[in-house]
Amino acid sequence: MTASNPSIDPKIASQTTELNPNYAIPTVLLLAGIPLIWVQPIAAGLVAIFGLFLVYQAATIRLVFTATDLEVYRSQEKFRTFPYQEWQTWKVFWFFFPVLFYFKEVKSIHFLPVLFDVQMLKTCLEKHIPLAKS
Template sequence: MTTSNPFIDPKTASQATELNPSYAIPAVLVLASIPLIWVEPIAAGVVSIFGLFLVYQAATIRLVFTETDLEVYRSQEKFRTFPYQEWQDWKVFWFGFPVLFYFKEIKSIHFLPILFDVNVLRTCLEKYISLKKV
């Protein structure tokens, strides 16, 4: 899906892909906290607050794949850029219910909860990131 984000450079906007948000993980956490109330109320509160925090993150954070970088936007402002040339590895955990996106750069490691369309994420990763396996 091509993005229509007004904050992306119009020259590269036709080549950029913005991932749609996914609320699957936050919904599972919030729903799981309901029966947990009777077993452990404090844990239920922590789980539900974390789920609500992830709802907020999914609503405000966007990942945009461009020809050269993964750009992270928060509330329509570019927050961070990750050039593909610095990537060494990436993986989406777990096959049945993806919950975590991992990627390693030359100088750092990143873990992101899956708060976006995982199928488009995989497609973009396979399209844009060519990793040299040693």
Template sequence: MASTPIQSEARTDLEPSFVIPLVLLFGAIPIFFLQMWVGLAIAVFGVFLMVQTAIIKLSFTATALEVYRGSKLIRSFPYTEWQNWRIFWEPAPILFYFKEVKSIHFLPIIFDPGTLKACLERHCPLQSLRAE
């Protein structure tokens, strides 16, 4: 059952997705019995991503991608500064990359990937970014 993003006229809030953290946590179990420290490291990373999924929110506004921790805005990325973006491994999206004029960002897909891609195509079409 697909969740519906919270959307207003000028803002779309992405719903969290716990798929990657859960895959890491469950995948760490058999690895733990083969290589205890590797399995433990993967499990700890899975727990870290689980917590981040619960507290970090992304919102697409008319002018920027905004990142919130709870209800506090912690970072804003204006679309006018974007040069490129990509979602890695389309069959099962795991990583979101975007490049600004002065920096590059990688984010694990801990939010709804379908809504993410739709918002990116609406607010930052690749054709317009490459034409500049």
């Protein structure tokens, strides 16, 4: 999806891709909390609260791939930028049900839950930060 966010520079808008939200992980957590009620009510409550937290994150956090950076927006406001030139590697865990996105920069590592379209994420990563073939 091409970004139509007014806070993104219009000169590079045609070069940006904003990932759509994906509510799979929050939904699984919320549904997992239901049968836990009978086994362990406190654990069920914690799982459900974490699921609701991830629903909120999926609704408000956006990843935008630009020509030079991965930008992270919260409620239309940019709050982090990760320049591709500083990336060393990335990986999406697990193949059948992707739940975690990992990337390493020169000075730090990052883990994000997969709360966005995983196919578009992989496409953008392969386009902007291709991994070396081993």
